[in-house]
Amino acid sequence: MARTAVIPRPKLAVEYWLLTYRRNWKGSILTSFLSPVLFLAAMGLGLGSLVDAEVGSGRDLGGLDYLDFLAPGLLAGNAMMLAVNESTYPVLGGFKWYRTYVAMASSPLRGRDILLGHFTYMAFRVTLASFVFLGVMAAFGAVSSPLAVLAPICAALCGMAFATPTAAFVATRINADNFSTYTRFVVMPMFLFSGIFYPVSQLPIVLEQIAWLTPVWHGVRLCRALSTGSGMEWELIGHLAYLVALILIGTLIASRTFTRRLYE
Amino acid sequence: MSLIAAWGLSKQFGDFTAVDGIDFEVERGEVFGFLGPNGAGKSSTMRMIGCVSDPSGGALRILGMDPSREGTNIRSRLGVVPQQDNLDEELSVAENLYVYGRYFDLPRSVLRTRIAELLDFVQLSERASDHVEPLSGGMKRRLTIARALISEPEVLLLDEPTTGLDPQARHVVWERLWTLKRQGVTQVLTTHYMDEAEQLCDRLVVMDRGKIVAEGSPRQLIERYSTREVVELRAHDQVSVLTDALRRLGERSDGYSGDPLYERVEELPDRVLLYTDHGERMVAQLGEVKPESVLVRRSTLEDVFLHLTGRTLVD
Structure with missing residues (x-):
């Protein structure tokens, strides 16, 4: 009986995910690099030249070139997309296909260690991809403030505000039937209508008010303010608080749904 | 403890x-x-x-x-x-x-x-x-x-x-x-x-x-719930006819010790099992009863389970 009890820590679960990441980090970095290059070239430069010629750097875009307006928005939107990917199939797989969580559950790790381990890894992935994105933005000349180095952190928060409730929901699913519906009818509309491509003030007032409730709108506002260095200090804190609150709520619910599924 | x-x-x-x-x-x-x-x-x-x-x-x-x-x-x-x-x-x-x-x-x-x-x-x-x-x-x-x-x-x-x-x-x-x-x-x-x-x-x-x-x-369970040996008689179509014939046969003794020929009969879809301590003696007494094949084997936990529940373990 001289053995001391193991102190379970989410860190121990993170190590698993980092070990799998070591196997595919090259492909993952390449994707993180190519996606912003394609988007910024096609929409920022291609569409942007048209927008700038027609609209000019008008007050609707807050006096910004279209590329400067779009790039930080895409940074947040890209983080959201990546986080949704990471919190749907890999989470169901942990319960069902690869049974990674099931293996962890038979060890001293608890439900919350297992999910915090995976969430930490997701945050790491999204943060890394967002820094790569920022690098591409800089190469396109779409960064105008040193504060922009903080934008990837905010983008990651925006991503995790999606990932945590999504994972909580996925833990209650038997199969992946609803995932494409979720991506098509929840995530995609947010990507299109939350101020990434144009200010939400262009929308009918009802849609604009809905957009204010979406985490991605808050993420977009944060990233844009940091990337362009254009004011709105108090608003920034509100956006941050909103995202952090969503992450906390998502994590609390996930802690319940994970524990129920693993230790029924 | x-x-x-x-x-x-x-x-x-x-x-x-x-x-x-x-x-x-x-x-x-x-x-x-x-x-x-x-x-x-x-x-x-x-x-x-x-x-x-x-x-x-x-x-x-x-x-x-x-x-x-x-x-x-x-x-x-x-x-x-x-x-x-x-x-x-x-x-x-x-x-x-x-x-x-x-x-x-x-x-x-x-x-x-x-x-x-x-x-x-x-x-x-x-x-x-x-x-x-x-x-x-x-x-x-x-x-x-x-x-x-x-x-x-x-x-x-x-x-x-x-x-x-x-x-x-x-x-x-x-x-x-x-x-x-x-x-x-x-x-x-x-x-x-x-x-x-x-x-x-x-x-x-x-x-x-x-x-x-x-x-x-395992040994205790077999001793408690089964006999030493089991005679398996196969008969694909007429299992119930075979069972009836064996039941009539069972009314006689084994001719050595005066004990019954077998203790129990279990009828399965394709065969009949006879529980006895002396398999070969049982086979010698079959006489008119002609199954497709006869096998004498030791009792296993499968027989214990069959006796306890009336069902087979793996089906």
């Missing part, structure tokens, strides 16, 4: 009672088995012992602790071989052991030596840096056993350890489990194979529909 003890243990899933008030004790160093058909409640019991499922009723003590309050501490001292493999197929053989050992917070230096020893023990040293995916079913199961041993557990839990393996792979697994038994590792296993239960278990309980219907060593 028993390593594991249960009193009136039960598990409900909604209206369904998977485990219905069972009592058992597992002592240090023994191999204890739950034998029963699929759906008997063996895996549900195993999940409760493994502290991944809360009991719905009764009491359970594992290593002197209450699983609903000290699940984490108990799990740190158990090794679990699940029914469904959950190895990481994209990681290498050694990495699977490493990462699982880290869940127990074992230091890297300790893991390095233990991984080498365990791979040697399960005869997978040469595959250490290979991916898991192309390994055979038997190799994967041996790797899962090695993984369960990485934390030097006090109890090894094996849920259907050889289900799905070919006969040769089964024997390799059994042989490893015997070695562990000689080293004094307490093992708790479930199985629906009577030969596995006979080969491995010091003591076992027979489960059926959530209840324990018998308990003892």
Whole structure:
């Protein structure tokens, strides 16, 4: 009986995910690099030249070139997309296909260690991809403030505000039937209508008010303010608080749904 | 004190009672088995012992602790071989052991030596840096056993350890489990194979529909619930005709000791079983009764189960 009890820590679960990441980090970095290059070239430069010629750097875009307006928005939107990917199939797989969580559950790790381990890894992935994105933005000349180095952190928060409730929901699913519906009818509309491509003030007032409730709108506002260095200090804190609150709520619910599924 | 003890243990899933008030004790160093058909409640019991499922009723003590309050501490001292493999197929053989050992917070230096020893023990040293995916079913199961041993557990839990393996792979697994038994590792296993239960278990309980219907060593169970030998008579179409003829024959004695020719008749879809202590004498008395084939064999746990429940274990 001289053995001391193991102190379970989410860190121990993170190590698993980092070990799998070591196997595919090259492909993952390449994707993180190519996606912003394609988007910024096609929409920022291609569409942007048209927008700038027609609209000019008008007050609707807050006096910004279209590329400067779009790039930080895409940074947040890209983080959201990546986080949704990471919190749907890999989470169901942990319960069902690869049974990674099931293996962890038979060890001293608890439900919350297992999910915090995976969430930490997701945050790491999204943060890394967002820094790569920022690098591409800089190469396109779409960064105008040193504060922009903080934008990837905010983008990651925006991503995790999606990932945590999504994972909580996925833990209650038997199969992946609803995932494409979720991506098509929840995530995609947010990507299109939350101020990434144009200010939400262009929308009918009802849609604009809905957009204010979406985490991605808050993420977009944060990233844009940091990337362009254009004011709105108090608003920034509100956006941050909103995202952090969503992450906390998502994590609390996930802690319940994970524990129920693993230790029924 | 028993390593594991249960009193009136039960598990409900909604209206369904998977485990219905069972009592058992597992002592240090023994191999204890739950034998029963699929759906008997063996895996549900195993999940409760493994502290991944809360009991719905009764009491359970594992290593002197209450699983609903000290699940984490108990799990740190158990090794679990699940029914469904959950190895990481994209990681290498050694990495699977490493990462699982880290869940127990074992230091890297300790893991390095233990991984080498365990791979040697399960005869997978040469595959250490290979991916898991192309390994055979038997190799994967041996790797899962090695993984369960990485934390030097006090109890090894094996849920259907050889289900799905070919006969040769089964024997390799059994042989490893015997070695562990000689080293004094307490093992708790479930199985629906009577030969596995006979080969491995010091003591076992027979489960059926959530209840324990018998308990003892394999030999005790056979002595208590069956005869020494069994005569199997095959008759594809006319089993009931054969049974009737045998019943009439049974009214006579065996001509040696004055005992009845056999103790019991069991009719199965394709054959009739006669329970007797003297198989060959029984066969000599068949006379007019002409089955398609006759076989005399020793009683097994299968016969015990058939007697206790009226059904066969594997169908």
